[in-house]
Amino acid sequence: MGRTVTRKLDRSAPRAGTTARRASVLQAALVCFTEVGFENTTVQDIQREARCSVGSLYHHFGSKEGIAEELFIDGIERFNRGMLRKLRASSGAEDSVKAVVRFYCDWTVRNRPLASYLHSRDIDFSEAARARLKEIYREYITEVFEWFTPFVARGDMRVLPREAYVPLISGPIQEYVRRWLSGHYERSPGSLKGLFADAAWNAVKGLPRGAGAQG
Amino acid sequence: MGRTVTRKLDRSAPRAGTTARRASVLQAALVCFTEVGFENTTVQDIQREARCSVGSLYHHFGSKEGIAEELFIDGIERFNRGMLRKLRASSGAEDSVKAVVRFYCDWTVRNRPLASYLHSRDIDFSEAARARLKEIYREYITEVFEWFTPFVARGDMRVLPREAYVPLISGPIQEYVRRWLSGHYERSPGSLKGLFADAAWNAVKGLPRGAGAQG
Amino acid sequence: MGRTVTRKLDRSAPRAGTTARRASVLQAALVCFTEVGFENTTVQDIQREARCSVGSLYHHFGSKEGIAEELFIDGIERFNRGMLRKLRASSGAEDSVKAVVRFYCDWTVRNRPLASYLHSRDIDFSEAARARLKEIYREYITEVFEWFTPFVARGDMRVLPREAYVPLISGPIQEYVRRWLSGHYERSPGSLKGLFADAAWNAVKGLPRGAGAQG
Amino acid sequence: MGRTVTRKLDRSAPRAGTTARRASVLQAALVCFTEVGFENTTVQDIQREARCSVGSLYHHFGSKEGIAEELFIDGIERFNRGMLRKLRASSGAEDSVKAVVRFYCDWTVRNRPLASYLHSRDIDFSEAARARLKEIYREYITEVFEWFTPFVARGDMRVLPREAYVPLISGPIQEYVRRWLSGHYERSPGSLKGLFADAAWNAVKGLPRGAGAQG
DNA sequence: AATGAATGAGCCTTCATTCAT
């Protein structure tokens, strides 16, 4: 693809204090992005929804992409914070694993539009934003693994390749949620939460202690 | 301005016909879509890659979207055919469940660009294409469930809400593949195929026959 | 392909507001339309003539057709206003009928390009514009007929099928003007104004009062 | 308007003998032109309607414009021939003048689509076609005037500026027909034929012979 | 901070015409 990326220098937005205006723009953008996707949303769509001028929008966010980035990063951070809080409030391996599934499910249902937006894979974020997201993920996943490491060490959870844990625990609920968000499944994820939580635990729980010895 | 389309004469799009040209355009489009996404691919990108004229492109596909649709539908059908073939070649519940996971993994690795494209959620297909896809999925999933129904009836597999099977069986491998496709995970899905296959079987297998009786 | 427009967000066109820019665009468009016709005028032609950007043009008028519509409607309204003013300044049937012919002639000569444009029949106006034009015509023709009705009632003018008046009064001058506008006739309509005015009156004047009685 | 006219050299069509194919193409073109106008008709529209290939169409007519020209010229010639025949079959000034109006009316009603097409002013004919049309008109109008000259000489018809005759005689009926063709008037021209014929005669008839002498 | 007119690169698509078969 020979097309030159025409990203103009660095146009970072003035990080003003959180005005009501800023919030209303983000809210408006979320509505638009959810309805027709980032690419199909025009800056005008956002203004119209936020009832503000183009100028104002650029004053606060610098670019259309700037809005998308802020919305995305805020969303991710909020999700991560929630998840870690829930995790820290859990006790023991089983409860923790199941808490992950439950939280994923609950948060998605409570924040459906945002969750839907966070699933988009078609936004071409700036290098800066990508780096930021990577860092945020790194910190988050590190904390998560730190939480689970003792359980694995103790044998409460299986020893698996590092990349296998997330798919085994969250894969089923995520798959379900994805289909629910896109309208393929009717039944709210909540009703299957327990089932997927059990399955998650079942997939990663440690083998019964004396099992091998007795065989 | 809400202008009414005042076209009075009938102007419908041209139809199919397998030319080498058609194939090369689809190939080119796949390359572009995979690299930068549907929205960021221009018709010119496709031409350039396919070494054909705009006119030719429109002669065969009617629109940029038309190309995307054909590519998508072809891909889905190829995947489905492969999966069903594998399924019919399996024997027994365990082998069948594991075959699903294995095929998903193998096909993805063998058809990485196409698999990647089939994961896009940002294309606004025409009503017609959406209907077509829905029908294709319906037929496919019907056959799959018909295959597994006897196993469930016989007790080889658990009785679960219908919507739970796919997430439980394919969720983990899909989640892994998705991350691998987007470059977050390095290790090829192949190396974890067995692990996810086992997990899938473990998640849906029936309870041991006489278990309850003996207790 | 018969694609359904899947735009979900509301995107309506901008509205009016009298800027100098607007006027200059209309002026430019008139020049172009008159020279090569609506279909053969490109948006670029208009920009070039108006010395403005494409964007500006679309900002103010929404589409090429939008410009044509505004120009047309403005022209018609200006003509109608002028005609009604002249009519109201006339006294008696004969003076009124002749005033119509004279005004038609004078206005055309004074506003040659606009008159020429108003004769085009090849523009495919939007449903809205057509409705607007219909309404404008209805109001205009109603007033005109209201003005003449008393003369007919009084016997100063003949009783004729409603649709016959306009052709009888304006037909000849219009036919002449049409040919003059398209360059077939050299002699300015002004020089034949009196002749056509007399003919118009002759065609619709009432029969001599006592004529029948004496016979 | 700085646009260069890109008329390529001389691409005249092979004047084959009148095939059925040629006729069906002209018929198809007429339908299209009448429905959406010349500019809005595509070559494909014509093929589709004529059920022939693009190649065939170009084989016979050389270009889209070629079709329009042939259709137009044929139409004009047919009209002129008919008019002259009617004229020659008339006797006396009054009968001749009224025959003109009647024929105009009848022919239009009988050949509505063609008449409608002949009213279009938006086709940019080739220089050659324009010259041809001019010559055809010259011959026609010459014959017409030759027919009427004796009547004027004899005093049966008024002496008027040459350009005034056509508008006075045909103006009203043409104006009516034009509005009828574009759907503004419902009532068929036929029903007003007599009225317009009388008006035409009234507008150009000579003054009563002894009138002045007696005064 | 806010406004909205102005900008123009670039997009998707159309369509008359050509030409090898």
Next chain:
DNA sequence: GATGAATGAAGGCTCATTCAT
């Protein structure tokens, strides 16, 4: 004579972004 795939110039329009007020 017929066919229809191929061509590519050109067109109307969109939309992120700028900037004077």
